[in-house]
Amino acid sequence: MEINISKIKEISKKNKDENWEFSSILQCSTISSKIVDKMFRTLYKEVASHIDCTDCANCCRELGPSLNMEEIERIANSMGISIDYFKKKYILKIPLEEKEYMFNKSPCPFLLNNRCSCYEYRPQACISYPHLQRKHVTAKLERVIKNCSICPIVFNVYEKLKDKVWHRDKKNNYGKK
Numbered sequence: 001m002e003i004n005i006s007k008i009k010e011i012s013k014k015n016k017d018e019n020w021e022f023s024s025i026l027q028c029s030t031i032s033s034k035i036v037d038k039m040f041r042t043l044y045k046e047v048a049s050h051i052d053c054t055d056c057a058n059c060c061r062e063l064g065p066s067l068n069m070e071e072i073e074r075i076a077n078s079m080g081i082s083i084d085y086f087k088k089k090y091i092l093k094i095p096l097e098e099k100e101y102m103f104n105k106s107p108c109p110f111l112l113n114n115r116c117s118c119y120e121y122r123p124q125a126c127i128s129y130p131h132l133q134r135k136h137v138t139a140k141l142e143r144v145i146k147n148c149s150i151c152p153i154v155f156n157v158y159e160k161l162k163d164k165v166w167h168r169d170k171k172n173n174y175g176k177k
Helices: 005-014 016-028 033-048 058-062 069-079 083-090 124-128 137-148 152-172
Strands: 091-093 101-103
Touching: 005 016, 005 152, 016 137, 016 152, 033 137, 033 152, 069 083, 083 091, 137 152
Parallel strands: none
Antiparallel strands: 091 101
16 A cells, blocks of 8 residues: 555556546446546545545645635634634635635645544545545546645555556456457
């Protein structure tokens, strides 16, 4: 299992075409999306049990979660500051989105020593990251591939899934003459 983020970025870059090819196979496969979702969830549980996110926190360095007004109010209230001050200091309006905001800088302003300083009040996007346990993962494979170079969990899950589904089939079915 690879956890070194530099190596993960390097391997993800090298495997870019392979990752896109595999995503096409998953989307066009005879394997149902429910089965693919189940495989993602199973591998997610397996891989996540071996990785401590606070050793990495790369998602907090590279990704900007979207926030809605309810989340902004919750975090601002937990900090004892006004919503207006919170908005001015920490967030930007996402263009073309009516009610969505994002943090105004990277890494996340609430990342301290690889830990979230507003953990109890963090946005839903942070709670559910890396989103591999959600339904219809095959509809979100573009995001999964992007996250391969950001999150060791996503990287290892996707590599294991390729070995489980694709590489085995490739050896058994592809290239047979």
